[in-house]
Ligand SMILES: Nc1nc2c(ncn2[C@@H]2O[C@H](COP(=O)(O)OP(=O)(O)OP(=O)(O)O)[C@@H](O)[C@H]2O)c(=O)[nH]1
């Protein structure tokens with residue numbers, strides 16, 4: 356028997372736990388139903404087969420959270436347009452007091468209207484602009500929302516915010532409070548809230564695309580699907596517990612549940628085996644440039660950054676400390692570290708630099724070794740200097756620099772995948788290097804186009820990985836139980852569903868929310 360929100364609400368009403376006459380909306384899950392009426396939120400809990408077990412908890416929104424809030428939603432400063440956003444039960448009241456249109460006092464929802472913004476007490480016109488009213492729940496926060504589009508200038512903005520502050524039922528919004536309300540209203544789940552924040556913070560094309568996917572709800576859908584499938588599995592086991600095989604239940608149900616669980620575990624594992632692609636794309640690929648002294652490592656950093664970020668001199672051992680820069684290479688965010696040249700040294704300061712360089716290579720997602728063609732040419736064949744030889748693997752990118760120091764015919768020795776030859780002095784080969792390197796990065800980290808979701812990583816935050824890993828463990832634990840202890844098995848599946856639910860924020864949400872919204876800007 357499938358448990359629905361309507362049933363949950365019906366039962367709760369019968370039990371006298373919910374006031375009638377309110378419109379009930381929003382998310383329904385098999386075990387936890389979030390039922391939301393205007394300004395009152397209750398969590399309806401139920402076991403998914405037993406309507407009798409309905410329990411309605413206390414409202415989870417405080418008075419402060421129910422008030423009408425306002426904030427400037429665009430950056431302060433001189434510009435064409437500034438948007439002041441108002442959200443809450445009294446948004447319509449704000450309209451009638453501040454917005455003067457030619458036609459009517461009550462706005463037509465979702466329709467932009469030309470208006471004057473007037474002071475609620477003095478009636479003084481503050482600005483000429485546009486206003487739009489979004490009727491809840493079809494708004495960003497799911498509450499009634501009013502947006503005032505005014506001219507962006509310091510005096511105009513402060514006069515409008517000042518006018519709003521005169522209304523006793525309004526208060527300034529806290530950072531991220533609009534988004535928090537959207538979350539509490541069920542409009543966004545946690546992965547979407549994270550996506551929204553990542554979208555605002557995105558600095559490269561790759562980050563933008565990844566964040567948009569999450570903000571748009573694609574990540575949410577995938578996690579919800581996973582959770583639904585686990586619950587489907589659990590339902591079979593619970594049916595067995597309630598009725599027992601052979602009576603009302605057809606045979607083979609237990610085996611079927613196991614087969615499904617194995618499939619689920621494989622799916623989760625395929626999500627986990629993503630080389631941390633999504634997390635790396637979000638936070639940046641860590642690339643360490645290393646090599647012997649004087650190879651041109653700092654020259655390379657400056658070339659990539661297009662500015663004199665690092666000191667370059669003919670003195671070997673110039674770079675001591677690690678110099679880190681965030682760069683956009685082919686749409687991939689890359690945190691590039693320039694390091695001290697690797698060599699045996701008695702200088703205690705340089706020694707620390709060399710030690711740090713080695714640690715940076717260890718910690719990096721990618722390493723790029725720069726060697727001077729001049730250092731190689733003396734030997735026969737392609738022999739890397741001893742100081743770097745042991746650090747070069749199949750994954751290491753290699754740049755043979757200072758091609759101007761060797762004769763042209765020796766060039767072929769240096770060719771190969773992930774290997775380039777340049778002269779950072781003359782600029783020879785730098786275009787090919789940059790193109791080839793960007794392509795290599797894209798091949799490793801870029802997301803495939805929409806549709807080929809197979810290659811798009813699901814996990815973008817360490818939090819997702821933690822919960823998915825524990826879900827996989829619980830499914831494992833279920834598979835380790837036998838048909839004799841299905842009650843125990845069912846419990847493991849319930850934990851697995853619970854773990855996946857944490858990703859979307861259906862469960863144990865407040866601590867994650869606090870951490871997340873702390874970094875949001877006001878007005879979002
Ligand atoms: N001839 C030639 N000289 C270069 C080239 N690239 C860099 N140099 C010079 O090589 C010297 C060393 O360059 P850096 O960029 O400081 O080398 P580095 O690897 O950072 O050196 P350390 O930090 O001391 O380990 C400088 O004088 C550069 O101008 C090149 O392609 N050809």
Ligand SMILES: [K+]
Pocket residue numbers: 648649667668669670671672673674
């Ligand atoms: K140098």
Ligand SMILES: [Mg+2]
Pocket residue numbers: 652653654665666673674693694695696
């Ligand atoms: Mg250097």
